[in-house]
Amino acid sequence: MKSNHRKITLVSILTASFFLSFSQTKDQLKETAAYSFEKYKQIHQYPELGKREFKTSELIKKELQTIGFTEFYEVPNLPTCIITGIDSKLEGTTIAFRAELDARPGKESTGLEYASKIDSTNHSCGHDAHASILLGTAKLIYSLKNKLKGKIYFIFQPAEETKGGADDIVNSGILNTLKIENIFALHSTSGLPVGKVNISPGYIMAGSNYFTIEIEGKESHAATPYVGSNIPVLTGKVIELITSIPSLKMDVSTRPCVISVTYVESGKTNAANIIPSTSVIKGTIRAYESVDSPFQNQPSIRNIISKEVEQLCLAQNAASKIEITKGSPPTINNNLLFDTTIPNLSKLFSGTIDTSPYRGMFSEDFSYYTENIPCLYFGLGIAKDKLGFANVHSNDFSVHPDTFIYGIELFCDIAMHK
Numbered sequence: 531m532k533s534n535h536r537k538i539t540l541v542s543i544l545t546a547s548f549f550l551s552f553s554q555t556k557d558q559l560k561e562t563a564a565y566s567f568e569k570y571k572q573i574h575q576y577p578e579l580g581k582r583e584f585k586t587s588e589l590i591k592k593e594l595q596t597i598g599f600t601e602f603y604e605v606p607n608l609p610t611c612i613i614t615g616i617d618s619k620l621e622g623t624t625i626a627f628r629a630e631l632d633a634r635p636g637k638e639s640t641g642l643e644y645a646s647k648i649d650s651t652n653h654s655c656g657h658d659a660h661a662s663i664l665l666g667t668a669k670l671i672y673s674l675k676n677k678l679k680g681k682i683y684f685i686f687q688p689a690e691e692t693k694g695g696a697d698d699i700v701n702s703g704i705l706n707t708l709k710i711e712n713i714f715a716l717h718s719t720s721g722l723p724v725g726k727v728n729i730s731p732g733y734i735m736a737g738s739n740y741f742t743i744e745i746e747g748k749e750s751h752a753a754t755p756y757v758g759s760n761i762p763v764l765t766g767k768v769i770e771l772i773t774s775i776p777s778l779k780m781d782v783s784t785r786p787c788v789i790s791v792t793y794v795e796s797g798k799t800n801a802a803n804i805i806p807s808t809s810v811i812k813g814t815i816r817a818y819e820s821v822d823s824p825f826q827n828q829p830s831i832r833n834i835i836s837k838e839v840e841q842l843c844l845a846q847n848a849a850s851k852i853e854i855t856k857g858s859p860p861t862i863n864n865n866l867l868f869d870t871t872i873p874n875l876s877k878l879f880s881g882t883i884d885t886s887p888y889r890g891m892f893s894e895d896f897s898y899y900t901e902n903i904p905c906l907y908f909g910l911g912i913a914k915d916k917l918g919f920a921n922v923h924s925n926d927f928s929v930h931p932d933t934f935i936y937g938i939e940l941f942c943d944i945a946m947h948k
């Protein structure tokens with residue numbers, strides 16, 4: 531893949547025509563975007579998994595210190611988390627911007643000259659772009675701090691892709707200590723053109739839950755499946771049943787839900803003559819409701835799954851054990867904050883803000899903040915030329931260099947006009 535290097539330059543950023551909402555910062559914004567893109571390339575080449583973002587975190591802290599930030603707030607058991615801020619000493623709201631730091635497992639296949647130098651890890655969710663945009667935002671806002679009101683915090687959060695991260699930060703109480711009133715974040719959106727941002731009010735992403743189903747029955751010789759529980763066949767039926775539950779047992783028009791199986795295990799290698807007695811099925815449930823809450827007199831998702839799976843297994847003389855653990859709650863864009871922020875922001879922002887209604891079944895740990903504090907989460911356009919079209923979490927995921935100026939401008943428009 532190395533022979534297919536693509537040269538990325540900043541020519542398009544530097545020649546971009548920009549109409550800034552705050553005067554005399556046009557050149558500064560371009561310079562900051564170039565700085566941000568340089569930091570992105572550095573972070574991108576050395577991706578680190580959740581809670582192990584030591585080099586990334588060190589680079590960002592050093593840059594923030596060079597900019598002039600002196601006060602950093604620690605989160606217990608989250609050493610790679612960086613929180614810093616600017617206090618204008620003038621009356622005004624206290625807001626925070628959040629970016630993630632962690633990469634994902636997988637070998638990058640973009641062929642870019644600044645591709646991951648770590649074979650097993652790559653930034654396939656764009657968190658390096660978000661962190662670099664936030665770093666650029668912090669740099670630009672710091673230089674404009676005399677024009678600021680209230681306080682602004684910058685949260686560089688570890689471990690979005692794994693457990694802990696946003697929930698650790700929320701549970702630490704730091705957001706209350708700092709009296710943060712609103713939090714804003716953005717996320718790379720594959721295929722969305724550079725310069726375009728999308729945001730809609732209310733529920734935008736589902737909550738996640740994870741399940742494990744253990745099935746146990748009677749083993750038999752492969753020649754006589756009728757004397758045992760025929761666990762592999764039963765397992766197939768259970769998979770068909772649970773993945774059909776949202777459409778067959780729930781009204782998906784009012785209860786959006788997706789149940790997907792991601793792992794199946796049964797039998798022993800080379801045991802061609804034995805039908806095994808056990809199997810394990812794992813997967814995820816994405817829904818906007820709690821799996822434990824009944825919905826308008828209808829049973830909860832947990833109850834539906836338990837009852838249906840148990841009945842099916844019993845009919846084949848097998849027992850089932852179901853465990854469902856909760857992941858992130860649904861992500862909510864606060865309606866009032868949307869109404870007070872977006873109309874003005876749409877006038878200031880030099881790109882386009884699309885407010886078409888959106889709901890997805892993905893989940894995001896930004897939801898832990900949205901559960902506690904009015905927040906807004908933006909989708910940021912990253913696609914231009916041949917970059918930014920591959921899906922997030924794919925090994926050929928990329929971000930176009932012209933993205934950075936729009937990300938920084940969006941955050942600065944919010945910060946300077948809140």
Ligand SMILES: [Zn+2]
Pocket residue numbers: 655691922923
């Ligand atoms: Zn991701």
Ligand SMILES: [Zn+2]
Pocket residue numbers: 655656657690717
């Ligand atoms: Zn992500």
